[in-house]
Amino acid sequence: MTIPRTPGAGDLAAxxxxxxxxxxxxxxxxxxxxxxxxxxxFGTYAADPYAGAVPEREPLRDTVDVAVVxxxxxxxxxxxxxxxxxxxxxxxxEKGGDFGGTWYWNRYPGVHCDIESHVYLPMLDETGYVxxxxxxxxxxxxxxAMRIAQRFDLYxxxxxxxxVTSLTWDEASASWIVxxxxxxxxxxTYVVTATGTLSEPKLPGIPGIKDFKGHTFxxxxxxxxxxxxxxxxGMTGLAHKRVGLVGTGATGVQVVPMLAEDAGQVYVFxxxxxxxxxxxxxxxTARDVGADHDGWARERRDNFLRIxxxxxxxxxxxxxxxxxxxxxxxxxxxxxxxxxxxxxxxxAFEAEYEAADAAKMNELRARVERTVTDRDTAEKLKPWYRxxxxxxAFSDHYYPAFNRGNVTxxxxxxxxxxxRVTEHGVVVGDTAYELDCLIFATGFSVGVSGVHSGQLPVHxxxxxxxxxxxARQGPxxxxxxxxxxxxxxxxxxxxxxxSSVNFTHVLDEQAVHIxxxxxxxxxxxxxxxxSRRTEDAWLATLAKDAPDHAWFHAECTPGYYNxxxxxxxxxxxxxxxxxxxxxxxxxxxxxxxxxxxFRAKVRAR
Ligand code: NDP
Numbered sequence: 339m340t341i342p343r344t345p346g347a348g349d350l351a352a353x354x355x356x357x358x359x360x361x362x363x364x365x366x367x368x369x370x371x372x373x374x375x376x377x378x379x380f381g382t383y384a385a386d387p388y389a390g391a392v393p394e395r396e397p398l399r400d401t402v403d404v405a406v407v408x409x410x411x412x413x414x415x416x417x418x419x420x421x422x423x424x425x426x427x428x429x430x431x432e433k434g435g436d437f438g439g440t441w442y443w444n445r446y447p448g449v450h451c452d453i454e455s456h457v458y459l460p461m462l463d464e465t466g467y468v469x470x471x472x473x474x475x476x477x478x479x480x481x482x483a484m485r486i487a488q489r490f491d492l493y494x495x496x497x498x499x500x501x502v503t504s505l506t507w508d509e510a511s512a513s514w515i516v517x518x519x520x521x522x523x524x525x526x527t528y529v530v531t532a533t534g535t536l537s538e539p540k541l542p543g544i545p546g547i548k549d550f551k552g553h554t555f556x557x558x559x560x561x562x563x564x565x566x567x568x569x570x571x572g573m574t575g576l577a578h579k580r581v582g583l584v585g586t587g588a589t590g591v592q593v594v595p596m597l598a599e600d601a602g603q604v605y606v607f608x609x610x611x612x613x614x615x616x617x618x619x620x621x622x623t624a625r626d627v628g629a630d631h632d633g634w635a636r637e638r639r640d641n642f643l644r645i646x647x648x649x650x651x652x653x654x655x656x657x658x659x660x661x662x663x664x665x666x667x668x669x670x671x672x673x674x675x676x677x678x679x680x681x682x683x684x685x686a687f688e689a690e691y692e693a694a695d696a697a698k699m700n701e702l703r704a705r706v707e708r709t710v711t712d713r714d715t716a717e718k719l720k721p722w723y724r725x726x727x728x729x730x731a732f733s734d735h736y737y738p739a740f741n742r743g744n745v746t747x748x749x750x751x752x753x754x755x756x757x758r759v760t761e762h763g764v765v766v767g768d769t770a771y772e773l774d775c776l777i778f779a780t781g782f783s784v785g786v787s788g789v790h791s792g793q794l795p796v797h798x799x800x801x802x803x804x805x806x807x808x809a810r811q812g813p814x815x816x817x818x819x820x821x822x823x824x825x826x827x828x829x830x831x832x833x834x835x836x837s838s839v840n841f842t843h844v845l846d847e848q849a850v851h852i853x854x855x856x857x858x859x860x861x862x863x864x865x866x867x868x869s870r871r872t873e874d875a876w877l878a879t880l881a882k883d884a885p886d887h888a889w890f891h892a893e894c895t896p897g898y899y900n901x902x903x904x905x906x907x908x909x910x911x912x913x914x915x916x917x918x919x920x921x922x923x924x925x926x927x928x929x930x931x932x933x934x935x936f937r938a939k940v941r942a943r
Contacts, residue, residue: 350692360722361895364610365903366754372902374543375783376556383556383778384539387563388445389435392499397521402427402495404856405516405526407502407794410439412532412830412845414483415460418490419846419853429495429526430487431502431518437487439534441480446557446589446779447596449476449569452617452732453840454656456627457642460842461486462635468627472658473619473732477569497522505529505789506797507825512865512939514826528856528866531796532830532845533788540783542584546759554776557589564775565600573600581605582764582771584756585779586612587897588731593779594745595735604745605771607764609755610895612731613702613721615659619734628655639843640918646839647916659732660839666694666725698725709737718749727894784898790833798824816868816876817924818912819852820935825865828852834880836913836920847921854928855935864936872934883914 366372376383403425406413409432417428434442451458455474459482462468467482474482487493497518506515513525539556541547547554555561562568566575573596581601583590586608597604628634641655648668654661703720710716719737721728739745750756750766758765763773789796789804790813796804800823807823808814815821818835819828830848838844859866868876888905896903913920 350696353696356722357724357893361893361903363751364754364896366896369902369904372543373540373780373783376539376541379548380541383541383559385559386435386499387559387561388442389499392435395520398524401513401525402429403526404428404528404530405514405524406430406530406532408432408439408532408534409434409437409496409498410532410534411460411483411842412439412534412849413530414486414492415846415849416530416532416830416852417492418461418486419849420856421490421492423853423857425856427495428492429497429524430492431497431500431516433499433501435498436484437492438480438483440537441476441483443537443558444589445476445569446560446593447567447569447571447573448592450474450592450619451476451479452588453660454642454658456622456635457639457656457840458842460846463633465489468624468629470621471619472622473617475569502794504795504797505827507799509799509940512825528826528828530828530830530852531789531794533794535784535831536782538783541778541780542755544756544758549761550759550776551761552763552774552776555778557593557777557779558782567600571596571599576601576775578602579774580772581775581777582607582773583777583779585781586610587779587781588612588729589781590779591731591733591736593777595733595739598739598742598745602744605748605773606745607748607750607756607766608718609750610728610897611719611721612728613699613725614705614731614733614736615702617732617734618658639840642840643838643843643918647918649916649918659730663698663725663730666698695724706737710740712740715740715747718747723895724893728897728899781898788831789829790831796824796827798827814873814877816872816935819848820866820868822868822870822873825867826859828855828866832912834876834912836917838917844917847924851924851928858932859936862936863939865939866935867937868935880913885914
């Protein structure tokens, strides 16, 4: 189907039909159950290839001021902001062998952040660091995470290769007892949970993975001992190997060009193509990004967040694919907030948003056609869904890789993905592909880590478990960060808070906020704990303009954004007016209403 850049009403109807057909082709009755976690017999897929031999140590029984669960950017920023507020003993507990979180685990070849480095890397003003590329390689980001940790002395008390297994409030000492899988049981006056969202690797739940006799691993645990080389290439170990890569999400799109360069033969097993926009990465200087005065990074980051949150801005400092597509998403966002308009007059909404969306997606499909020479391969690489149904990807090397003689695209949409793994390779339909190495770029389980899933049990006042307390009416918080019955527990993440493509910015605002809470609680010798009434008021604020985005996700191709095609229910899960407005709200609240979250300590008898 050829569709013009500026589609008319007839074209839009045809496009809608095509999207429906493509969605139906992909929805599976088993939805999220189609995957298996990298645990138990598949635990080797989650083992840490970077930590080396983990040193023995005695279990800890001491006391710290703040315990932080998770050493990714969330935990590091919480630690750094606490240190800025004068907190002495901050202990970050991290499963990996060092700081970095997602950037510790994801070291696959080609790994970069596709959010501009000058807005993604936090604390640039504070550390004086100026990133060297518009989009930083993973290693530069990981080193920056370590730089912040060093700068704020977070290594002193950190525990690596250690997982927190439970958190228990002890009323008598007004502190938390933190238990870990290394036998620790230490106390902390405050606990911060910063466990992230996409951290547990998953695999397709298909027969035969254990039978494969070749080499196999997940992209978030890249085995350089086998492939040779490093994240920037040079994988000489693959020179004569037949390599299969399963998955073409944001990770697969970055890996394919690197495999194409180094491997003998590459089979890319695709189920749904990503939309892949222009990347235009380039080296940058301090001058390019205006890094000549205090606060330059904060200004740039605020400007980016303003634009991607749909707020007016007098200039666009970052000017890339995210800020460009914000104009399109701006047309969509108000429709999420105005349920009546869309139900009453869908045609007006469609005319504006759908035409803009179709123009954008046509441009992206035209990009495939312009770049990929084989017609059949180009057709299979075209994304047939609305922009942002799946996480947009960016690359200037992905499509050209398919013009190489050693790269074959294997479309698996008709069979709902690869169906079986055998001793020798992968089966799709009636074709068996023999492989030496099978790599899974199949993403991560959503919502299984941390306090919200029960993986980390939290026992609050009176021994009540957090998930039990929330079982009847759903999660109850103030700003997503504190919850009644769980004193001095500070929850980082997007639930009942805010989200953005630039998530490190959201995390930093949370870190600033909770560090201010801790400093104020110390000054008042009080506990941080919202009343039920304060929580009710916050839930009412969230519900008041709760977005109606269920229709959007119901029409999208399956993926983790819409619970594998099952849709995403409406509900007050985040602040409805965007991250920029939310941060302003938090700041105002700190200035005017902070006292409502403190309560007196009850003296132990
Ligand atoms: P995703 O979940 O986005 O992608 C998984 C891929 O595996 C999809 O293409 C999926 O197909 C495919 N797949 C799953 N099961 C099968 C099967 N049985 N057969 C064939 N294919 C299968 O994971 P990613 O690791 O790519 O990305 C996860 C997230 O990490 C991103 O959305 C992004 O938020 C973040 N990320 C960010 C980057 C950045 O630069 N900032 C870079 C990389 C990742 P289908 O789509 O059909 O389900």
